[in-house]
Amino acid sequence: MAATLNIVGCGKLGRTLARLWTDHSVLTVQDVLNQSLESAQQAVSFVGAGQAVADYASLRPADIYMIAATDDRIVPCCEELARAGKLTAHTVVFHCSGALPSGALQAAQQAGAAVASVHPIRSFASPQQAAADFAGTYCGVEGDPQALATLNESFAAIGARMVPIHADCKVIYHAAAVFASNYLVTLLDVALQAYAKSGVPQDVALRMMEPLVRGTLDNVFNVGTVNALTGPIARGDMATADRQARAVAEWNKNHGKLYEQFVELTKALAARRHSTQT
Ligand SMILES: NC(=O)c1ccc[n+]([C@@H]2O[C@H](COP(=O)([O-])OP(=O)(O)OC[C@H]3O[C@@H](n4cnc5c(N)ncnc54)[C@H](OP(=O)(O)O)[C@@H]3O)[C@@H](O)[C@H]2O)c1
Known part of the structure; x- marks a missing residue:
């Protein structure tokens, strides 16, 4: 029964x-x-x-x-x-x-x-x-x-x-969804603000970002985050990353801090790729 x-x-x-x-x-x-x-x-x-x-x-x-x-x-x-x-x-x-x-x-x-x-x-x-x-x-x-x-x-x-x-990580588990969903939206909004600062109107910026964002998400779900990473840090071009970090911090202090955090996290992600390739 x-x-x-x-x-x-x-x-x-x-x-x-x-x-x-x-x-x-x-x-x-x-x-x-x-x-x-x-x-x-x-x-x-x-x-x-x-x-x-x-x-x-x-x-x-x-x-x-x-x-x-x-x-x-x-x-x-x-x-x-x-x-x-x-x-x-x-x-x-x-x-x-x-x-x-x-x-x-x-x-x-x-x-x-x-x-x-x-x-x-x-x-x-x-x-x-x-x-x-x-x-x-x-x-x-x-x-x-x-x-x-x-x-x-x-x-x-x-x-x-x-x-x-893990029962003792329930709050972290919930934060994972917040990173994947809510903060992804916040991050894309920061990108829109950077485009606006460079003179690109929001509607045009959204259309410009669309193939980039969709392609990146497809790559993440097809090959995982380690292999989907592209850009200056993935190529080891730290001079470009440093120049960008300075320019972003001069434009907006908070976004500058965010950029710096991303540099560290992205360097660690790139290092994981190199360690799996060797
Ligand atoms: N909705 C989602 O998409 C979703 C997704 C995943 C998880 N959840 C989780 O599921 C749970 C319920 O969410 P929900 O969206 O279904 O909420 P909901 O539609 O607002 O329903 C809540 C129900 O609880 C009743 N209720 C409220 N206080 C009560 C009390 N003191 N005693 C007895 N019944 C009471 C309400 O009764 P009345 O109708 O009489 O007010 C209502 O029928 C939450 O823990 C939420 O986090 C929801």
Whole structure:
């Protein structure tokens, strides 16, 4: 018989996963608790299974609890769940935040439950769409072995690709995505500012950068960062890099510091290539 799942916080992500587990007969969605009963009822109707409840006392015992409330509510929801006496040594409690470790579920752990975090790396903005193309989604996971054994199976059954991460590095793991996505945008904006300083209007600069950026990204994903590196430092032309560093620092102090940091990091990256070639 399928394990039972109670959900505390069944919004965009919660209802997507619950619908997939229901459609694939992986887990039995049992009780759903949101801030408002009306919202929990809407979630149940999207999922096509389960029962909306109004408070923690009404939750029936379940094998697994998913706390998919917003990040700032995960700890208080977990504390309420533990206080309500719903957890045993056989219960698995997990959340799906990328920013918080499984240790945020300390109250559940103290109540004897096994805890984990499972962070699907995708957007759930449209639950309908997310459910349709969830298969193949990478999930960063960490937590107690007992919780992971259960959750690896449940997530794999709906097509997730589970990637173990070090529990004590969850914040660094989240920073990786910030570097790859958010700061990449910031960096491209710095490039636009440099083009603007040289007299190139933003719309033209964007078109000029496009083939360069797309080509570089293709290279990174095709051959990896070490082999995708081009430019003065990759060629060992430090005179050009030094001249640029001085010019950028004179133009903008902050960008100058950024450039200097990049010189050091890029020299280290180039050295990795030379060490793999020798
Ligand atoms: N959305 C994404 O693309 C995405 C991607 C990866 C990971 N995540 C993670 O998934 C988790 C949920 O995100 P989401 O985008 O699904 O959030 P969401 O759509 O805002 O849904 C949050 C749900 O939690 C409920 N809730 C809030 N406080 C509660 C409380 N005190 N008690 C019970 N229920 C409560 C809300 O109920 P009401 O409806 O009644 O307000 C709502 O249904 C977060 O940890 C987030 O970091 C999200």
